[in-house]
Amino acid sequence: GAGVSQSPRYKVAKRGQDVALRCDPISGHVSLFWYQQALGQGPEFLTYFQNEAQLDKSGLPSDRFFAERPEGSVSTLKIQRTQQEDSAVYLCASSSTGRRAEAFFGQGTRLTVV
Amino acid sequence: DAKTTQPNSMESNEEEPVHLPCNHSTISGTDYIHWYRQLPSQGPEYVIHGLTSNVNNRMASLAIAEDRKSSTLILHRATLRDAAVYYCILRDLNQGGKLIFGQGTELSVKP
Numbered sequence: 001g002a003g004v005s006q007s008p009r010y011k012v013a014k015r016g017q018d019v020a021l022r023c024d025p026i027s028g029h030v031s032l033f034w035y036q037q038a039l040g041q042g043p044e045f046l047t048y049f050q051n052e053a054q055l056d057k058s059g060l061p062s063d064r065f066f067a068e069r070p071e072g073s074v075s076t077l078k079i080q081r082t083q084q085e086d087s088a089v090y091l092c093a094s095s096s097t098g099r100r101a102e103a104f105f106g107q108g109t110r111l112t113v114v
Numbered sequence: 115d116a117k118t119t120q121p122n123s124m125e126s127n128e129e130e131p132v133h134l135p136c137n138h139s140t141i142s143g144t145d146y147i148h149w150y151r152q153l154p155s156q157g158p159e160y161v162i163h164g165l166t167s168n169v170n171n172r173m174a175s176l177a178i179a180e181d182r183k184s185s186t187l188i189l190h191r192a193t194l195r196d197a198a199v200y201y202c203i204l205r206d207l208n209q210g211g212k213l214i215f216g217q218g219t220e221l222s223v224k225p
Contacts, residue, residue: 043213103211107157
């Protein structure tokens with residue numbers, strides 16, 4: 001498809017389990033962003049890649065959260081030893097460079113930690 | 115990160131215009147004003163953006179105050195499908211262009 005694709009759409013994890021969330025950005029998009037959205041809240045910035053370089057990870061809430069984009073296209077957000085407060089929708093967005101570039105968001109992965 | 119202030123919620127009647135306000139008094143010269151909206155169970159969707167001049171596209175219009183400290187998103191004829199949370203965001207492409215979302219305005223449209 002032409003849009004940003006995220007998988008899985010839904011993930012249920014037991015507390016303490018590791019999870020990996022995948023994002024396929026729009027082909028050719030240089031910039032890739034991850035966001036966390038709790039119920040009833042706006043999306044919170046987690047991290048940003050420009051090609052394979054992770055230029056900003058200021059929003060990652062703890063060292064249990066790790067993101068990578070090794071070849072500058074697909075990205076994976078990994079959460080180790082999941083906790084209940086990690087339950088949220090995780091959104092990925094991509095955009096091209098340039099001052100007018102709009103960001104395109106995927107539908108998100110809903111993570112529920114039980 | 116520059117912040118925006120929006121009303122928590124607004125109501126509109128179908129087929130009437132809607133004006134969604136946003137205050138951004140700490141805007142810097144390199145910040146673009148972006149609007150996104152999020153329908154239930156969807157990721158945010160781009161609506162419009164501008165720098166200094168008013169902008170129009172097929173979805174909406176954006177009116178930017180002369181001092182750039184506030185802006186208004188205008189939906190010319192609201193439809194039921196426009197019911198969503200609307201986010202006003204300042205985007206500084208000099209800092210990677212990350213979007214910093216606030217709480218947004220939840221727009222409800224009555225038939």
